[in-house]
Every structure is written in structure tokens, then in C-alpha cells.
Amino acid sequence: MDIELRGITKRFGEVVANEGVNLRVRAGEVLGLLGENGAGKSTLMNVLCGLYRPNEGEILIDGKPVAFASPADAIRAGIGMVHQHFMLVPVFTVAENVVLGVEPVGRLDRLDRAKASAEVAAISRKYGLEVDPDTLVETLPVGVQQRVEIIKVLFRAADVLILDEPTAVLTPQEVEDFFAVIRALRDAGKALVFITHKLNEILDISDRIAVIRGGRITGEGRPADLTPKTLAEMMVGRPVSFDVTKTPFSPGRALLEVRDLTVLRDDDAVAVDHLNLTVHSGEIVGIAGVQGNGQSALIEALTGLRRVAGGTVTFDGADITHASVRARHRAGIAHIPEDRQKSGLIPKFTVAENMVLDTYYDDRFSRGPSVMWDHVAEKAAEAVMDFDVRTPSVYSAAGHLSGGNQQKLVVARELSRDTLLAIAGQPTRGLDVGSIEYIHKRLIEARDTGDGVLMISSELDEILSLADRILVMFKGRVVAEFDAAAGPVDKGAIGLAMAGAAA
Amino acid sequence: MSGRDMKALLERPVWGRSEVEDLVIVPLFAVIVALVLGALTMLATNVDIATIGHSYIALARGSLGSLNALSETLTAAIPLVLAGLGLALGFRAGLFNIGAEGQLLMGGMAAVIAGFALSGLPAAIHLPLALLVGALAGALYASIAGWLRAATGAHEVISTIMLNLISYRLLDYMLRMPAIQKEGRADPISRSVPEAAELPRLLSFIDPNLRLHAGVFLMLAMVALVWWVLFRSRIGFEFRASGESADAARYAGIRAGLVIVLAMGTAGALAGLAGANQVLGVLGRATPGFSAGIGFDAIAVALLGRSHPVGVLFAGLLFGALEAGGRQMQVDAGVSIDLIGIIQALIIVFVAAPLLVRAIFPWGFRRPSSGGRRP
Numbered sequence: 001m002d003i004e005l006r007g008i009t010k011r012f013g014e015v016v017a018n019e020g021v022n023l024r025v026r027a028g029e030v031l032g033l034l035g036e037n038g039a040g041k042s043t044l045m046n047v048l049c050g051l052y053r054p055n056e057g058e059i060l061i062d063g064k065p066v067a068f069a070s071p072a073d074a075i076r077a078g079i080g081m082v083h084q085h086f087m088l089v090p091v092f093t094v095a096e097n098v099v100l101g102v103e104p105v106g107r108l109d110r111l112d113r114a115k116a117s118a119e120v121a122a123i124s125r126k127y128g129l130e131v132d133p134d135t136l137v138e139t140l141p142v143g144v145q146q147r148v149e150i151i152k153v154l155f156r157a158a159d160v161l162i163l164d165e166p167t168a169v170l171t172p173q174e175v176e177d178f179f180a181v182i183r184a185l186r187d188a189g190k191a192l193v194f195i196t197h198k199l200n201e202i203l204d205i206s207d208r209i210a211v212i213r214g215g216r217i218t219g220e221g222r223p224a225d226l227t228p229k230t231l232a233e234m235m236v237g238r239p240v241s242f243d244v245t246k247t248p249f250s251p252g253r254a255l256l257e258v259r260d261l262t263v264l265r266d267d268d269a270v271a272v273d274h275l276n277l278t279v280h281s282g283e284i285v286g287i288a289g290v291q292g293n294g295q296s297a298l299i300e301a302l303t304g305l306r307r308v309a310g311g312t313v314t315f316d317g318a319d320i321t322h323a324s325v326r327a328r329h330r331a332g333i334a335h336i337p338e339d340r341q342k343s344g345l346i347p348k349f350t351v352a353e354n355m356v357l358d359t360y361y362d363d364r365f366s367r368g369p370s371v372m373w374d375h376v377a378e379k380a381a382e383a384v385m386d387f388d389v390r391t392p393s394v395y396s397a398a399g400h401l402s403g404g405n406q407q408k409l410v411v412a413r414e415l416s417r418d419t420l421l422a423i424a425g426q427p428t429r430g431l432d433v434g435s436i437e438y439i440h441k442r443l444i445e446a447r448d449t450g451d452g453v454l455m456i457s458s459e460l461d462e463i464l465s466l467a468d469r470i471l472v473m474f475k476g477r478v479v480a481e482f483d484a485a486a487g488p489v490d491k492g493a494i495g496l497a498m499a500g501a502a503a
Numbered sequence: 504m505s506g507r508d509m510k511a512l513l514e515r516p517v518w519g520r521s522e523v524e525d526l527v528i529v530p531l532f533a534v535i536v537a538l539v540l541g542a543l544t545m546l547a548t549n550v551d552i553a554t555i556g557h558s559y560i561a562l563a564r565g566s567l568g569s570l571n572a573l574s575e576t577l578t579a580a581i582p583l584v585l586a587g588l589g590l591a592l593g594f595r596a597g598l599f600n601i602g603a604e605g606q607l608l609m610g611g612m613a614a615v616i617a618g619f620a621l622s623g624l625p626a627a628i629h630l631p632l633a634l635l636v637g638a639l640a641g642a643l644y645a646s647i648a649g650w651l652r653a654a655t656g657a658h659e660v661i662s663t664i665m666l667n668l669i670s671y672r673l674l675d676y677m678l679r680m681p682a683i684q685k686e687g688r689a690d691p692i693s694r695s696v697p698e699a700a701e702l703p704r705l706l707s708f709i710d711p712n713l714r715l716h717a718g719v720f721l722m723l724a725m726v727a728l729v730w731w732v733l734f735r736s737r738i739g740f741e742f743r744a745s746g747e748s749a750d751a752a753r754y755a756g757i758r759a760g761l762v763i764v765l766a767m768g769t770a771g772a773l774a775g776l777a778g779a780n781q782v783l784g785v786l787g788r789a790t791p792g793f794s795a796g797i798g799f800d801a802i803a804v805a806l807l808g809r810s811h812p813v814g815v816l817f818a819g820l821l822f823g824a825l826e827a828g829g830r831q832m833q834v835d836a837g838v839s840i841d842l843i844g845i846i847q848a849l850i851i852v853f854v855a856a857p858l859l860v861r862a863i864f865p866w867g868f869r870r871p872s873s874g875g876r877r878p
Contacts, residue, residue, distance in 0.1 A: 305753065326756030335754070343754040346747045353740070358755035360740050370736050381512040395516050 001078055001159040001191060002026050003048070007057035010043055017043040018215045021057070025160060030182060030192045032206030032223075034199070034235055036432035038402045040215040041195050045162050048193075049081040050074030080158030082149045084165045090138035094148050095120045097137055098155050123154050127184045143174035147181065160191045167201055168430055173290075179205050197235070197432055199228040211235050236434050247448050249468045249485035252281035255421050255452040256302070260311035263294070263301040263476075271297035273476035274311065279421060279452040284443065286467030286484075287456045290498050294476035295456045296338060299425045302454070303335045304328045316420060329358055334414035338425035338456075340403075344410040347399025351391050352380035354398045355413050387412035388438060404435030411439055421452045428462060440466060460498075464489060472497040520869050525857070526814065528867050530807060532860045533853035534821065541846040545838060558836035565831020566824035572831070574706060574715040578785060580823025581718045582607070582777035586801035587819050588729045589773030591810040595733055596766035597746035602648055602663025603774040604798025605670030606641040610775020611782040612674055613640030615789045616683065618696030618782070626699040633700040634721070634779050641775015642768040644670070649767025653760035659767065667798075675791050685788070693789040702784035716784040722816075725773065730812040732769070742766050774798060803851045822847060 003025040010018040018040045025031050035041045046052045048059065050068035058065045061077060068074045071081075088097050095117040104112040104119070120133035129147045137145060146166060153161055163182075167175050182205055186192055196202050202209055203223045211219040211234040219234035232240040256279040263272035271294040279285050289295055300306035302313060304325040313321045320328055329335075337344040345354040356365050356376050365376050380394040389408045391401055398406060407427070415422065424443065428436040443466060447453050457463050463470055470482040472494060480497035482489045538559070545555045566576045586603045593600040614637030621629060648666055651657040677683050678691035685692050702721075706713035733739040744752040745762045753759055777797060782789055804822055808814030829843035853860050861868050 303754075304756075324756065324758075325754070326758075329756050337754055342748070343750040346744060346751045348747050349744070357744065357751065361737055366737050369738065370731075371740055373735065377513055381509050384512055385508060391512070393514055393516060394512050395514075 002062055003079070003160055003191065004060040004063075005044070005048065005057065006060060008044065008047055008054045008059075009056040010047055010052055010054050016215055018047070018054070021212070021215070021217055023210060023217065025191045025193055027159065027191045028186055028189050029207045030186050030194055030205055032202035032209040033193055033195045033212060034197065034202050034209060034231060035195075035212035036197055036235055036434065037404055037430075038432075039212045039235070041212055042164065043215075044212065045081065045164060045193065045195060048074070049079050049162060075156050075158070078157060078159040079162070080153030080156060080160065081162040082146070082153055082164065082166060084168060086145055086149055088137045088145060088148060091136065093117075093134050093136055094131055094140075094151070095133035097148055098133075098152050102156065119155065120151060123151050127154070127181065127188060129181060141174075143170050143177060146170070146178065150181065150185075158190075160193070161185065162193045162195070164195045165197075165430075166194070167196065167198065175201070199231050199235075199433075202231070203228065213237055232433055236432075240433055240437065246444055249283065251283040251468070252450060254278050255281050255316055256454065257314040258302070258311070259314075261298070261301060261308065261313065262310035263297045263306055264309045265297060271476055272301060275473075275476065275478055277471060277478060279454050281420065281450050281452050282447060283468045284447050284453040284455060284466050286463035286470045287454070287473050287478075288460055288463050288470055288494055288498060289456075289458075289473035291458050293473045295473055296425065297476075298473070299335075299338070299423060299456060302423055303333065326358075332418065332420035334417070334419040334422040336407075336410055336414050336422065336424040336427050338429075340406050340410050345398050345406060348397055350395045351384065351389070351398055351401070351409060352377045352394040354409055355380035355383055355394070357413065359413070359417060383412045383416050384409075386416065387442070402432075404431045407431055407439065408435060411442055415442055415446055419446075419451060421454065422446050424453065424455045426457055427455065428457075428459070436462075460491065460494060464491065464494075470494065474498065474500045524868055526809060526811075529857045529860050530809075530818075530850075530854055532864050532867060533807075533850050536853050536860065536863060537846045537849035540849050541842055544845060545842065550838065554836050554838070558832045558838040558842075561832040561835035562825070562828035564828070565835075566828030570706070570709070571713060572827060574713045575827035575830075576820065576824045577719055578714045578716070578823070579826040580819045581716075581722045581784070582781050582797045583801050583804050583822050584722045584816055584819030585725055585777035585780060586774045586798055587804035587808060587815040588725055588812060589770035589777075590801055590805035591808060591812065591815050592729055592733065592742065592773070593766055593770040594805060594810040595746045596742035596762060597749065598649075598652075598763065598766055598770070599660050600645065600648070600663055600767065600770050601660055601802065602645060602666050602798070603770070603777075603801050604794050604796070605663070605667035606645045606771040606774035607778035607781075607794045607798045608670045608674050609644040609778070610637040610641035610771075611778030611793060612677060612693075612789050613637050613775070614700075614779035615693050615696060615782045618700035619694040622697045622699070624699060629697075629699040630702065630783070633696070633783055634776060637779025637783075638772040638776045641778065642772035645767045645771020645774065646764055649764040652767070653763040671792065674789070678789065678791060691791050695788045696783055700783055701787065702780065714785060718780040718784040721776070721780065722819075725776070726812045726816045729773070733812065738765065774801070777801070800847065803847060806851055807854050 005021055005023040008018050008021040021044055033041055043052065047054050050071040050073050066077060089100070095113065098120050099116040104115045106112045117133040124131045124133065129151060131144060131147050131151060137148060150161070167178065170178055182192060182194070194202065194205055203226065206223055209221055209223060209226060210217055211231060213235060258275060258277045261272055261275045262270065265271045275298065277285070287295060297306060301308050304323055308321050312319060315331060315333065318331070320331065341347065345357065359365060360371050365371055377394050384391060384394060387408050389412060390405045398409060401409065422443065427443065428439055443453055443455065455463070455466065464484070468485045470484050470489060471478045472480040474497065482494065542555050565572050567573060586607055590600055590603055614633045617633040617636035621632065644666065648659045648662040651662050652659045675691055678693055683693050685694050702716040702718045704713065705715050705717060733743065741752070741757045741762050744755065744757055745759060749759060778794065781793060786793055800822055804818045805815055808818035825843050825847060829840045832838050833840045
């Protein structure tokens with residue numbers, strides 16, 4: 001089944017989300033749709049899957065124009081969307097989730113579980129998805145849950161699959177498996193649209209690439225003719241530098257010293273196991289590791305959010321092992337949390353309020369019992385300009401900003417005050433190229449001015465380009481250390497350590 | 504960076520259409536639909552059309568139609584607004600306090616005791632003292648639930664409901680204690696509050712029967728105070744941050760347990776003040792169940808007022824008007840005042856279900872643009 005979008009324009013009030021977009025999706029082909037957050041990728045796909053109706057233009061299926069009044073129409077026409085956020089019932093089995101809404105029923109409306117299970121197993125086998133239909137979804141790893149979403153779409157007889165940022169939640173290993181699934185689907189004659197902002201992935205998996213910026217298609221081509229650099233330029237609209245420029249590495253005194261740190265998870269399992277590390281002033285220490293090896297617990301313990309079960313944490317000469325969150329803030333530790341939406345900021349609060357979320361009590365912003373909000377707004381406006389946060393006003397709700405700008409807001413808050421050490425968890429996860437570039441620049445600036453930076457990231461490339469020293473965490477311990485300042489680090493060696501080979 | 508950019512960033516947003524719809528149009532239509540459904544309820548119970556019209560006219564007259572009606576509306580609104588402010592503050596901090604009724608009883612009881620036990624003080628000291636004692640008692644009583652939540656995780660909905668039940672029986676018990684019970688009475692009734700501790704009537708120079716008292720100033724002052732606390736003060740920022748996102752508040756170093764206890768305490772103080780206001784301004788003494796469900800109506804007032812102090816003021820005035828008008832309705836048209844309870848409940852149902860209101864009055868709202876938010 002071939003699909004053609006012709007001259008699609010979609011407006012929301014005065015905002016033009018898509019303008020005159022022409023796009024073809026062919027059977028047996030993976031179309032990579034590349035664009036930054038807010039470029040109009042999702043709007044376009046929502047038009048295609050019937051959620052939005054275009055103001056202008058038409059959709060043609062195999063040459064015949066169609067009009068979708070609802071997602072149900074699009075599903076009937078064979079177009080299925082796999083959303084970035086899964087829509088699964090955790091306590092149902094795979095088969096139950098797949099048939100939800102189109103259940104095979106027997107007499108007296110009895111749910112035919114056996115039939116559901118068999119059909120799901122058949123689909124799973126056909127495309128090499130390897131999913132057991134009778135497992136509870138909540139027990140499955142994220143990568144397999146995603147396959148359940150794909151089976152859901154296939155079960156509804158989709159010939160066109162739209163995959164919205166499918167790799168955002170996957171580990172590098174899972175991405176490989178996932179690409180194998182995509183190739184199997186393509187070879188079976190399905191048409192696939194792969195939406196992403198990750199350059200390497202799109203070059204890896206696509207047969208054809210379309211780049212969207214500001215609601216328009218700004219470039220198209222075959223992966224063989226394109227490089228990450230040209231793609232990034234099409235996506236951002238200006239030359240992008242991938243080379244991080246850093247001044248030579250000159251570490252100072254030890255700022256943060258962690259000795260024999262042991263931290264337990266909520267279920268009392270050991271998350272961090274007698275871990276040692278040191279962060280000096282003027283250096284970026286990157287912690288690599290597959291997610292779930294204690295990185296989050298380590299950050300929580302270092303920032304005072306989780307109790308330390310054993311060992312000591314010394315900061316700038318003082319023992320802070322059991323200090324409160326606020327005491328650590330005041331001592332000069334900045335924290336850029338892993339999950340900006342949930343713990344980094346409050347979406348309903350204004351930009352100005354979020355800008356002082358952890359400093360409002362400070363003499364700079366408070367007098368007696370009251371916060372000097374006018375002063376806060378002025379300072380917030382300065383920080384907004386300084387850190388290039390794109391917002392119409394400091395009184396706009398933070399939740400209305402794009403992901404990149406939300407993260408810049410958090411970074412602005414944390415780095416614009418007088419700090420000695422910045423702890424950053426996944427500082428650029430899910431962000432567009434421009435924002436990533438900017439946040440990296442700011443972290444390096446902090447380092448160059450003599451701050452220590454402790455960064456945890458599951459993106460190995462990020463750690464390789466930023467860190468002066470790389471520690472690899474595996475099962476709650478530091479299992480390997482690499483000196484990146486001395487020369488290029490062997491990626492393969494890090495990968496092995498991440499997999500636990502060095503342990 | 505130019506100064507012009509800075510100016511644009513600091514421009515305060517004007518109310519957009521959606522805010523007006525949410526804060527004004529939905530509540531307004533909710534009231535209209537509730538009145539219509541109230542009429543249908545009467546119709547369904549064999550009340551003829553003429554009587555229905557008559558009763559709504561009585562409702563309007565009894566709430567707004569005369570000086571006495573206005574006085575009654577305001578008098579009924581005062582405790583609703585006071586307790587409603589406390590509940591709104593709790594909602595903002597993420598606490599669903601069902602215990603205003605009990606906190607109100609405890610506050611009222613304490614104010615009565617402070618009233619008759621400390622007789623002989625000049626009014627300038629005695630009245631503020633009695634009010635303060637009432638507020639403190641309410642605050643302490645609410646803090647029990649706050650402390651339970653902060654220390655043990657016991658949910659405040661459950662614990663405040665239980666504390667309500669305890670407060671009823673505690674009140675009954677105390678009203679029979681010799682030190683409190685009115686001399687020479689066998690029924691549970693407290694001694695009377697001396698004049699020095701009473702909230703002075705404001706309009707008695709016109710007509711001694713006009714009940715409006717100085718509590719109305721207290722009410723307005725508290726609206727302003729709660730607004731200041733919520734939107735200008737440090738502690739209010741902590742309340743709101745904790746209510747919007749407990750996680751983000753924790754990451755920002757805000758102590759969740761302290762916020763819970765303080766927010767519950769403040770809410771209880773306002774409910775206690777509402778109780779003190781009733782005994783010192785209207786009743787003159789405490790009797791079993793003198794709260795008359797105000798603490799529960801105040802939940803509705805806080806919800807209808809969208810947990811905003813100004814909204815709570817208007818919602819409280821509306822409910823006060825329904826209360827005062829309902830009495831007139833009962834007298835004039837013989838329609839039971841229970842109908843007012845039905846109308847009040849319906850208002851809340853519709854406010855809680857804005858989509859329903861939108862469906863009934865599609866022309867009152869901007870058509871939702873397909874898809875809504877820009878991705």
C-alpha cells in the first residue's frame with residue numbers, strides 16, 4: 001500500500017504546524033522522518049493517522065484520495081501508529097492487551113482467550129517478534145512492551161506503521177533488536193515511517209529520509225547520499241558543530257569524595273555497592289553504564305534524596321553523608337535531575353516560579369516571609385535570555401515550553417547560581433540537536449570556570465565527547481575507569497565494561 | 504540583549520479565553536443548570552408551575568431583595584468563606600481535608616470557653632483573644648491529621664473523617680461538663696458568651712434584628728491574607744509546589760512533612776475561625792451540632808471557587824445567598840429548604856464536570872480547535 005500526502009497544511013489558530021507538505025510512503029520501505037522537537041513531525045503523523053484534519057491538502061492511498069474523520073477511519077484504511085508512550089494495561093497479558101477493543105468472543109460474549117493467544121502467537125512468529133502471548137505485560141522489559149504495541153497495530157491489519165520516536169526508551173542493545181524487527185516488517189511488504197531526531201539511527205535504518213523543519217520538508221534523500229552533518233544542517237537550519245571544544249584538562253582539588261558508599265533501593269536491594277569516586281574541580285566525570293545499574297540511586301544519594309546505608313560522602317572538605325537536600329544546595333551542589341517533567345520543574349508553574357524553585361528562600365529572592373516576585377521575574381528574564389530559553393514571557397507555564405527549552409530552564413536555574421559542583425543525570429535525554437549542543441556548551445563552561453561536573457548518561461557518545469574521566473558502573477560498583485583527557489578512549493572497551501566483562 | 508526583549512518577557516499575560524471559560528463561564532452555567540434541574544425536581548414532585556416560579560422569586564427576594572435579606576446572605580456566607588479558604592489552601596497544597604466540620608466545632612467550642620471563662624476583660628482584648636483561641640483549637644485539631652499523614656502516611660481523607668466523628672461526641676460530652684454546661688439546664692448547652700467577646704452587630708442602629716456582624720470584616724481580611732500567603736509568601740510557594748508536584752518539591756529541598764503539618768494547621772485555623780465566628784457572632788453559645796454542616800458545604804465552596812481566595816469569596820456569597828433565600832422560599836412557597844441542598848449539590852456536580860456544561864451550552868464556549876494544543 002502506498003500513501004501520498006499532498007500539500008498538507010495544518011494550522012492551530014495562527015500557528016502553522018505544517019505547510020504544504022508533500023510526502024510519499026511506499027510499501028516495503030522505511031521512511032525516516034527527521035526533525036527537531038516542535039518541527040511538526042508529530043502533527044503531520046497525527047494528520048496521517050486521523051487525529052487531526054488538515055486545513056489544506058489531501059491524503060491519497062494507492063492514488064485514491066481519502067478523508068479520515070477519526071483515527072478509527074485511518075485504522076480501517078490500514079494505517080497504524082505506535083506512540084512514544086505505551087498504551088498498555090500492565091496487569092493484562094500480552095494477548096489481552098493486543099485484542100483489547102477488538103476481542104474475539106464466543107457464546108454469551110465470552111472472551112476467547114485461546115483464540116486471542118493463538119492469533120497473537122501467529123503474528124509474533126511471522127515477523128520474528130518473539131513475544132509470549134500469555135505473559136503479563138508488567139513483567140516485560142520496555143523493549144518487549146514496545147513489540148506488544150507493534151503487534152497491536154499488526155493485529156488490526158495495518159499495512160502502514162508509524163513509529164513515533166520508538167528508540168527513545170530503548171537501551172543500545174534493545175535498539176539493535178528493534179531494528180531487526182523493523183527490517184523484518186519492511187521485507188514483509190509493510191510501509192514504515194520512523195520518526196526520530198537521532199541522526200545515526202535514521203541513517204542506519206531508513207531507506208529514504210525526509211527532514212522537516214518549521215513545518216516544511218527541508219530536505220529529502222537516500223542515506224547513502226547523506227551524512228550526519230548534512231542532515232543536522234537540514235534539521236537545524238544552520239551548520240552544527242559536533243566537535244566539543246574544551247580547554248586543556250587541568251583538574252584542581254578534590255571536591256566530592258565518595259568512599260565505600262552503599263545505597264539501598266526501596267525494596268532494600270543493594271543499588272550502590274561500596275562505591276568509590278572522586279570529582280575534582282575543573283573536570284567532568286562521566287558515568288557510563290546500562291540503565292538500572294545503580295546510577296539513579298547514586299545521584300539520589302549524592303543529592304540527599306535517598307538515605308545512605310553505608311560509607312561517607314565528603315564535599316569541599318565537609319562530611320555531607322547525611323545532609324539534607326537543601327543543605328547540599330546551599331553548600332554549592334547543583335542538581336540537574338534525570339526527569340525534568342517529574343522532578344526538575346513544575347509544569348503548571350510559570351517560568352519565573354520554576355527559575356527559583358530551589359532558591360526562592362534565598363536572601364536574593366525573599367525578604368522576611370514574602371518572596372519578592374517582581375525581582376524574581378526580572379532575574380528570571382535575565383536567566384531566560386542568558387540561557388536562550390525560548391519562551392514568550394516569564395509568566396508562561398513551563399509545561400508549554402518544548403522539551404529542550406524546559407531542560408534549558410532547569411540548567412539555567414541550576415548553573416546560574418554560585419555552585420562548585422554540578423550533578424547531572426541524563427542532561428540531554430530526548431532533546432533536539434540545538435538544545436543538546438547548548439547544554440553541552442554550558443556544562444563545559446562550568447568545568448572551565450573551575451566547577452566539578454558529575455554526569456550520568458546512557459548515551460555513550462555524550463560521555464565520550466564531554467568527560468575528562470569516564471567511570472563505568474555495573475551492578476552498583478565502578479568496574480572500570482578510563483582517562484579520556486590523555487587520548488581517545490576505546491569505545492569497545494567501555495562497552496565490554498558496561499556489560500560487566502571487567503567485573 | 505536589548506531592553507525591549509526584557510520588557511516583552513516581563514509582560515504579564517492577560518486572561519485568555521480559556522481562563523475565562525474555566526473560571527467564570529463554567530461556574531455561571533453550572534448555577535443556571537442547577538436551578539433549572541431544581542425546577543424540574545419540583546415539577547417531578549407535583550409542585551405546580553406557579554409555585555415553582557413563586558419559590559424562585561422568594562429565593563431571589565430572600566437573598567437579595569431587602570436589607571435584611573442581604574444581611575442574612577452575608578451572615579450565612581461568612582463561615583462558609585472562612586472555612587472554604589482553609590480548604591482551598593489545603594487543596595493547593597495537595598491535601599484533601601474533609602475535616603473542616605470537626606475543626607470548626609473544636610474552634611467554636613474553644614472560643615465559647617474563652618468567651619465565658621475570661622469574663623471581665625475589655626472587649627478590645629477579649630474578642631480578639633476568643634477568636635485567636637478558636638483559630639488555635641481548629642489548627643491543633645487539624646494538625647493531628649497532618650501529623651498522622653506526615654509521620655505515618657495515614658491518608659488525611661480517612662483521618663479527618665474520623666476526627667469529625669470524634670469531634671461530634673467530644674462536643675456532646677463537653678457540653679454536659681459542669682464547668683461548661685449552662686447552669687440549671689439539663690440539656691447539653693454551653694454557658695453564654697458575654698458581650699465583650701461577641702462580634703458586634705453592624706446594622707443594629709437601623710434595625711436590631713439585622714444579624715450582620717463584624718465577622719464580615721474578618722472574612723474579607725482573611726481572603727486577602729490567604730491570597731497573600733498563597734501567591735506572595737515563601738510558605739505559600741512551598742504549599743503550592745508540594746501540591747502541584749510532590750516530587751519536584753522534594754528535589755527542590757522543600758520538607759514535605761513540615762508543609763503537610765503547616766498546611767493542615769492553617770486550614771484548621773481558618774475552619775476554627777469559622778466556628779468561633781458562628782458562636783461569637785450568631786449563636787452566642789455552643790449547642791450539639793452547631794456547625795450545621797458548614798464544614799461540608801465549605802468543601803463545595805472551595806471547589807466551586809476553584810481553590811482561589813477570590814473565587815472562594817464569590818462561591819461563599821452564592822452559597823450564603825442560597826441559604827438565606829432558601830429559608831424565604833420555605834416560608835413563602837412552602838417548598839422545603841432541602842431543595843437548596845439539591846441545588847447546591849448539582850452546582851458542584853456541574854462544576855466538577857465542565858465537559859457536561861460545555862455540551863449543554865455549546866454556544867458559550869469557543870469551539871475546541873481540533874487537537875487542541877500545539878505539539
